Amino acid sequence: MPASFLHGVEVIEVPNGPVPVTVVKSAVIGLVGTAPSWAVESPSVAVAPNTPALVSSALDAAKFGPIVQGYSIPYALAAIQAQGAGQAIVVNVFNPSIHFTAIAATAFSFNAQGAINLGHMGVSNVVVTSNPAGTTYVAGTDYTLDAVNGAITMVPTGSGGHITAGASVLIAFHYADPSKVADADIIGAITGGVYTGMQAFQTTYGTMGFFPKILIAPGYSQDAAVATEIDTMANTIRAMALVDSPPSTAVETAIANRGVVGNAFATSSSRTILCYPQETFYDTGIVPTGVTLSTSGTPVTAQFNANSVGPYSQWVAGAIAAKDLAQGYWWSPSNTQVDGMLGPDVTLYASILDPASDTNNLNAAGIVTVFNAFGTGLRVWGNRSAEYPASTAPDNFISVRRTMDIIEESLELAMLQFIDQPISNALITAILASANAFIRSLIQRGALVAGAASFDPAENPYTQIAAGQLVFDIDVMPPPPAERITFEAFIDVTLLQQLGQTSPITAAAGATS
Structure with missing residues (x-):
């Protein structure tokens, strides 16, 4: 504010013009489940139940204990980290004083x-x-x-x-006893300002500066109650919820479950990714009832060291996060190789040539599955969320929905610095310049085909502006994945006219004449 009296010169710095828009993190997995906190090697670093913790390395993962059968978090972190990249915000709901x-x-x-x-x-x-x-x-x-x-x-x-x-x-x-953990523990609640279970994900922007964008609850999301609530959380924080099928579910049952009310797969949410089937893997987990005593009386733990079956969502989440970092959040998770799995727990017929294949039928029902053919390795297979086939809007593509989420949240957060400034043409210009610079950068990176931000006076009557409200339009189009490639082949008999015109025999005869 200028001084009430000044016999001289002063300069008042007024910030103006466009500002950069920072892209929010996309490759962050929100994992809720159970961990053997009682087995953490250094108890002082163990994470308290229902406290979100960021895991970026194997050292961070150790805070949740070793891989022990019956506990979901160490297995999920191993599956995620096997893909080579990605962070996880982890909430352990297991409390040995209760469970x-x-x-x-x-x-x-x-x-x-x-x-x-x-x-x-x-x-x-x-x-x-x-x-x-x-x-x-x-x-x-x-x-x-x-x-x-x-x-x-x-x-x-x-x-x-x-x-x-x-x-x-x-x-x-x-x-x-992790079997005592109920769906209600995973779902959590908000009581007296305390957030438990997956509800704790709502607190992570305030404590870490970002929300998880890929939500999983391996071993629990196959239950309809958890599947419903994890989708609700995804809507709250603009994330994608990965939901599993039960073990040993037949292909026809998985498809039929899309229409069974009360089933985890009975949803048309654009934020739910249906993951089928469960996957076999080599399980090195500690058997909690397998401890023996050596001849000196020292306890010796036993590892399972055999094949087990685990929820597909944990590997899909890792693959999505790794692909985000390697290529971009606008890339579809489909056709991404997955490491650490041995294959589906049911037999699947996979083909890119046969519309009647299991993989194609599952994708046609809005289910993401696993693809394995000669020389391909195991791959995530499917571009669409559970919104398909109930809706054919572009955002039923997982990559389109996720790209729109990143754009919308990035712009919203960037606008904080413009909030409460005096409304003027300069403010409108600065907001448009900021948004359009961001959109142009996304077009250059390949995250958008085209797009622009605009201000329409017809949408901003003076009465609305007088109330302190401005409305801007954002028109963008993320690139849809090339899900179907078609060649039209023709047998053209007129091409036979070329026979003999430039053959070696004709050429040789002309040279000797």
Whole structure:
């Protein structure tokens, strides 16, 4: 504000003109599920339940614990990172103080090494008493507890312990049980300003500066309730929700489920990607009931080391993120090779030549599937969201919908610096210049075929401007994917006229004459 009196000269700097538009992050996966937080090597770095955490590396992934069967997050992070790129915002809903199974006082006997294997990993609330009951033993004085591996070692009487060698004791305990996690835990809620489950994704712009754009809940999104809510969240934060089919679902059942009310596939949302089928993979996960004791009494974990079946969405999400970074968010995820899978858990007939193939029938029903033919490797196959075939609008293409999301959110965020400025021709010009510069850059990169921003006075009557409101038009067209390539072949008999006119025999005869 100018001084009330000045006998001299001053300069007041007034910001004006266009500003750059920063493109929002597209290759960020929102992963909600379960993690064995009780097994994190350094408990001090473990992520608290329902707290969003950014995972950009294997070191970050370690904060959610090792790959243990029954827990979805470590498996999903391994599948995502196998694609070579992409970040994930992870929400672990597993809480061992809530999700556990209680074992009543059960008789155990110490072995020759003075150890007991409880048969479960991730134990808590351990109470050791004499058998028959009467004396309650004290942890640290009478025994030591390996809570991660579920092993108890007696303290010798010569070291102050009160348990005799080979004694039988009664032990009651809880063990971490991910099967106790319900759909409601994954969906989450907002209670007293606390966000849990997938609702916590709404807080990430405030804490990290961006929202996840590819939402997955492997192992849970096959349930209709979770599928519905993850789509709702996708609409809230402008993301795509990846929904799975149950294991061992036949092709015809997956297609039929598109019309079964109450089924996860019964949706026409432009923000839901239907992922079918589930995939086999080599499972090196730790078996939580497989711990044994060595001859010295030391716990030894067991890895499954055999084929298992997992939700397809976790690999598709990784492939989308990796392709975003390598080529751009305007590229379709279809025809992208996927690493870390062994193949679908049902037999699929894949062909780009036969309209009656399983892969084509699935795509025609708006289902993204997996393609495998001679020399192709396993590939994401399908361009369209669940909006197809109910709608044939261009945004049923996954890449078109995602491109529009990026454009819209990027422009909205860039306009923050213009909000509350005095309305003038200079302001309108600056906003248009900013938007059009952004659109031109997208055209040059190939993210748009064409487009422009404009200001129509007819849409901005003086009464509306007097209320502090401006309306601009954005006309753009993202490039649709080349889903179908057709050649028209003709047998042209007139081409036979060329025979003999320039043949080697004719040419040789002319040379000798």
